[in-house]
Amino acid sequence: MADTSRIGLIGLGTMGAALAANIAEKGFDIAVFNRTTQKTRDFAKAAGDLAPRITPCETLEELVAALAPPRAIILMVPAGDPVDDQIAALRPLLDEDDLIIDCGNANFHDTNRRMAAGDGPFLGVGVSGGEAGARHGPSIMAGGAPAHWDRVADIMEAIAAKHEGAPCAALLGPEGAGHFVKMVHNGIEYADMQMIAEIYGLLRDGMRLDTGAVADLFEAWDRGPLDSYLIEITAKVARATDPATDKPLLEVIVDAAGQKGTGRWTAIESQHLLTPIPAIEAAVVARNVSGRRAERAAGEALFGPAPQPVEIDHATLEGALIAGKVLAYAQGFVMIAATCEAHGWDVDLPTVARIWREGCIIRSAMLDDMAQALGDAPGENLMRTPHFADLLKRHHGALRQVVAQAALHGHPVPALASGLAYFDAMRTARGTANMIQGQRDFFGLHGFEHVNGKTGQHGPWAG
Numbered sequence: 001m002a003d004t005s006r007i008g009l010i011g012l013g014t015m016g017a018a019l020a021a022n023i024a025e026k027g028f029d030i031a032v033f034n035r036t037t038q039k040t041r042d043f044a045k046a047a048g049d050l051a052p053r054i055t056p057c058e059t060l061e062e063l064v065a066a067l068a069p070p071r072a073i074i075l076m077v078p079a080g081d082p083v084d085d086q087i088a089a090l091r092p093l094l095d096e097d098d099l100i101i102d103c104g105n106a107n108f109h110d111t112n113r114r115m116a117a118g119d120g121p122f123l124g125v126g127v128s129g130g131e132a133g134a135r136h137g138p139s140i141m142a143g144g145a146p147a148h149w150d151r152v153a154d155i156m157e158a159i160a161a162k163h164e165g166a167p168c169a170a171l172l173g174p175e176g177a178g179h180f181v182k183m184v185h186n187g188i189e190y191a192d193m194q195m196i197a198e199i200y201g202l203l204r205d206g207m208r209l210d211t212g213a214v215a216d217l218f219e220a221w222d223r224g225p226l227d228s229y230l231i232e233i234t235a236k237v238a239r240a241t242d243p244a245t246d247k248p249l250l251e252v253i254v255d256a257a258g259q260k261g262t263g264r265w266t267a268i269e270s271q272h273l274l275t276p277i278p279a280i281e282a283a284v285v286a287r288n289v290s291g292r293r294a295e296r297a298a299g300e301a302l303f304g305p306a307p308q309p310v311e312i313d314h315a316t317l318e319g320a321l322i323a324g325k326v327l328a329y330a331q332g333f334v335m336i337a338a339t340c341e342a343h344g345w346d347v348d349l350p351t352v353a354r355i356w357r358e359g360c361i362i363r364s365a366m367l368d369d370m371a372q373a374l375g376d377a378p379g380e381n382l383m384r385t386p387h388f389a390d391l392l393k394r395h396h397g398a399l400r401q402v403v404a405q406a407a408l409h410g411h412p413v414p415a416l417a418s419g420l421a422y423f424d425a426m427r428t429a430r431g432t433a434n435m436i437q438g439q440r441d442f443f444g445l446h447g448f449e450h451v452n453g454k455t456g457q458h459g460p461w462a463g
């Protein structure tokens with residue numbers, strides 16, 4: 001096998017196959033390998049015009065031999081042990097300057113560990129956009145050493161989505177910075193999806209809209225300030241029919257959401273950092289609750305169904321989603337900033353907003369303004385930047401209406417409610433934690449700070 005391919009890829013699943021075809025289409029010779037050989041053969045057979053650029057390999061040795069040194073090999077396999085196992089199998093076959101690029105949804109702590117191991121050049125690269133994005137232009141969030149990124153930047157930029165001609169791909173920082181940003185991207189994705197699902201619930205159970213009317217509404221919203229990929233596909237999902245039953249597809253999909261870990265990791269990490277991201281956390285919790293189907297049914301049998309009819313005008317629902325979305329993104333950006341500080345990384349938030357503008361699942365027209373706002377006010381919470389503060393001033397009333405009406409009529413809207421609670425808490429100069437400090441001191445003599453500035457103070461119960 002001639003060592004002529006520019007790059008290798010392991011893992012021809014949903015994402016790997018699409019990414020490999022994208023790479024070949026952009027003119028780079030690629031060698032591919034998959035654990036199950038038949039998949040490699042099927043991929044090569046289906047390659048059509050791209051076949052001359054693709055070298056299918058049936059062993060790792062063949063893959064390594066097919067690559068021009070210094071080699072670069074993408075891993076597109078499930079996060080966790082499969083990545084470690086694949087690295088362990090590959091490294092002995094590679095030269096010491098050959099580069100392994102993990103393009104899966106790795107936990108960034110694992111990426112930090114793999115880089116620190118010093119077994120050879122390594123990049124941790126988050127890829128977003130699902131199968132279609134991987135095939136035609138994803139958003140690419142990389143972490144690692146600039147010298148390693150430079151070796152494959154031309155490929156990554158060629159295959160990435162473009163926004164106004166600029167590639168949605170960037171080296172965001174050292175170590176696991178790319179996988180960290182992808183993780184927070186997914187956390188925002190969870191919140192965005194959950195808020196949309198909550199509004200869908202109000203339309204379905206509160207206002208008795210059929211799926212066609214739901215689709216019409218989301219299509220209309222996609223032409224306004226909410227213009228985004230998730231709103232667009234929400235309309236398409238609502239419009240779809242189940243071929244087996246001819247019913248609306250949404251009626252035959254079980255109401256229990258799956259999850260692969262990135263949302264949960266975001267929530268866990270935020271707790272370690274003491275950085276509040278309640279809308280994202282609420283969305284993770286909502287997925288966990290969704291899985292408790294038998295318990296929910298038992299609750300309904302005991303207490304009666306919660307959701308009651310409610311009338312909320314469409315403009316108010318739209319305004320609530322606008323405010324909720326801004327607050328979810330604001331929480332995600334604050335979390336990225338906090339982590340950068342903790343790890344000594346210097347991830348540029350406007351760059352993150354720009355490379356999310358196209359290709360990724362949370363792409364949204366609002367990200368243009370977010371990139372601008374974060375650039376104009378470095379270090380500021382997005383919710384206090386002039387443009388988004390103005391949006392929140394205009395729409396927090398709608399969010400409040402929706403959360404209040406939902407609560408009064410028994411509709412669970414945890415992400416919207418958490419977004420609102422965050423907004424209210426972050427605009428309340430005098431909070432209520434003085435009571436908590438008093439209680440802590442009462443039962444544990446933990447001490448409190450006096451308003452006169454003296455710390456380590458105690459109440460009259462001490463001593």
Ligand SMILES: NC(=O)C1=CN([C@@H]2O[C@H](COP(=O)(O)OP(=O)(O)OC[C@H]3O[C@@H](n4cnc5c(N)ncnc54)[C@H](OP(=O)(O)O)[C@@H]3O)[C@@H](O)[C@H]2O)C=CC1
Pocket residue numbers: 010011012013014015016034035036039076077078079081082085086103104105106127128129130131260
């Ligand atoms: N699907 C999506 O929308 C997105 C997924 N990702 C991430 O991309 C990665 C791949 O996801 P996706 O393509 O959806 O997954 P798929 O399940 O479609 O494919 C997984 C691939 O990994 C291979 N594989 C699985 N386990 C092992 C193992 N232990 N050792 C070697 N190879 C293995 C499979 O090979 P085999 O054929 O032998 O089973 C298959 O080729 C994941 O980290 C995922 O989180 C990132 C962005 C979006």
Ligand SMILES: O=C(CO)[C@H](O)[C@H](O)COP(=O)(O)O
Pocket residue numbers: 105128129130186189258259260261262263361
């Ligand atoms: O990374 C992605 C999108 O950006 C993947 O589709 C991921 O699987 C989504 O997360 P989950 O499966 O937990 O919903």
